Amino acid sequence: MTGRSTIDSTISPAGNSSAVDVRGVSRIFAARRGPGVTALDDVSLVVAPGEFVSLIGPSGCGKSTLLRLIADLDTPTAGSVEVFGKPARQARIDQDYGIAFQQAGLLPWRTVAGNIELPLELHGVGKAARRARAAELIELVGLADFAGHYPDQLSGGMQQRVAIARSLAESPSLLLMDEPFGALDEMTRERMQNELVRICAETEAAVVFVTHSIPEAVFLSNRVVVMSPRPGRIRSVVTVGLGDRSRRGEDLREDEGFFQALSQVRDLLRGDEAASTPQGAQGVETR
C-alpha cells in the first residue's frame, strides 16, 4: 500500500448496499479567466455501512469538496455520487445523513436544547418527542448541565459537541464530518475523539471524516484515504487494522499497530513533499 496504487482496485469492495459510492467524480471550479481549478479529478471511493473512513491530505487536496459532494451541498462536474444506493440529492432530501462542520454553526438565538431540536423541529417532529430526543443527545455528549445555555456561553469544544449532537438528532446511518475538531486544542480534541468513537459504536453509523491530523485519522478510522493536491486525487488508502470500534479506547494510542499505521500514513503524505513542496506537506499536522 505504498506509492501510487491504482484507485479503483484498492478501494472498491463494491456491493450494492454501500453507504457511500463515489464513482469517477471530478469537480472543476470555473475561474473568471483561465481553465478553472480542478478540485477533484476522477475520484472513486466506496464506504461500507458502519465503516469509519477518514479523508486526509494537505490543503487544496479536495477532501472538503468531496465531502460536500457526498452531502449534495455541491454537485460534481463529472461522475456520480450515490448514498445508500440513491443519488446524493435524493439522499439529502430523504435525510439519510447527519452533518457537522468545522464551525459549530449553532444558532446563537437558540439554547443548546433548541439547537439540537432544530432539525427535528424543521421536519415536523412533535414537541414532546423533540424534547425527549434532545435530552437523550445532550446526555450522550455530556452536556446535561448546559441544556438551557446559549452557544456564546459555551467553550469551543462544548459548542462542537452540541453540533455533533445536532447531527445525530435524526439517528442517521451516515455521518459526514468536515474537520469538526479542527479548531480545538489538543487535549479537548483527544477527549472528543474518544467520545466520537464511543458515540459511533453506539449509533453504528458510517462516518466520512475530513481531517488534517494523522493521529486523529488513524485513531478513529477503519480506513484512511490519503489524498494529494492540485488536482485533488486519492493517492492511496490505508486500512487500519485496529479492531472493532467498541473496543477502541485511550490505550489504543499507545498500541504498536497505531504507530505503524501512523507512520504509514505519514510516509504516504511525504510523497507529496517529494512531488510538490520540498519543505513538507503543507497544512498537515504530523505531530
Next chain:
Amino acid sequence: MRGSPMRGSPPRLLQTVLAPIVFGVVVVLLWQAVVTGLAIKAFILPAPLAIGAEFGSNLQNVANGMAVTGRNALVGLLIGAVLGILLAILSALARVFDDMAAPVVGALSVVPIVALAPVLYTMFGAGAETARQLVAALAVFVPVYFTTLKGLRQVRPVHRDLMRSYAVSSAQATRAVTLPTALPFVFTGLRIASSLAVISALIAEYFGGPVGGLGKSITSAAASSNYGLAWAYVLGSIILGLVFFCAALGVEKLVSRRTG
C-alpha cells in the same frame, strides 16, 4: 446580547444619567444668562425661561399638537415599516425582484420626500391627514427596506449549508435562520426611521393641510410674532421625536433579549 456586568452599577449610572443632565442644565443657564445679559430680542432668540413659561401655559395645545403629529408619524411608521420589510423579504427571495426594485428604491431615497407633500395634498384633499401619513411612510420605507435587505443577506454560509442539508423549503429556512439573523438590522432601520417619521410628518404640515399639528402651530405662532410659543412647540416636537426613538429602542431591547 447579555449586558456587561458593569452596566447599571452606581458609578456608571452617575456617568450616563447625571452627566448629561448637568451638562443640559449648564447650557440652559448659560443661554438664559446670555439672552438677559446681552438683552437679545425675543424674535432672534427667546430666553429658555420664557419658552418654559409658554410651554407651561399652553401645555394642552402643545399636547394636542403632539397627538396630531404623533398619530400621523405613527401611521406612517407602521405603513412604511411593513411595506419596507415585506418588499425587502421579496427582494431577498427573488433576485429578479431585487433587480427591478433597486433602481426604484434608489430613486425614492434621493427624492426630497416632503417636497411630494403639495402633490399629495391635491391628490387626497387638503382636509385629510392622509398626505402627511404617506410622506412619513415614504420616509420610513427607504431605510427600513435597505437595512432589512442587508440583514437578510447576513446569513452565514455554514447556516446556509445546514439548511440545505436539512432539505427544508425556503420558507422554513427563512423562518429558522434568515429572519432571526436579520432582526437586529431591521431594528436598526426602525430606530433611524422612527425619528424620520416624526420629522417628515411635521415638515409635511408646512405645505398645507388641516391645522392642529405641531408643524402648523410652529408656523402660525411665529407668524403672529409669538416666538416663545413657537419655541414651545419646537420643544414639543423634540419630545415627540425622543418618544418615538426611545420606543423603537425599547422594542429592540425587548425582542433582542427574548431571542438571545
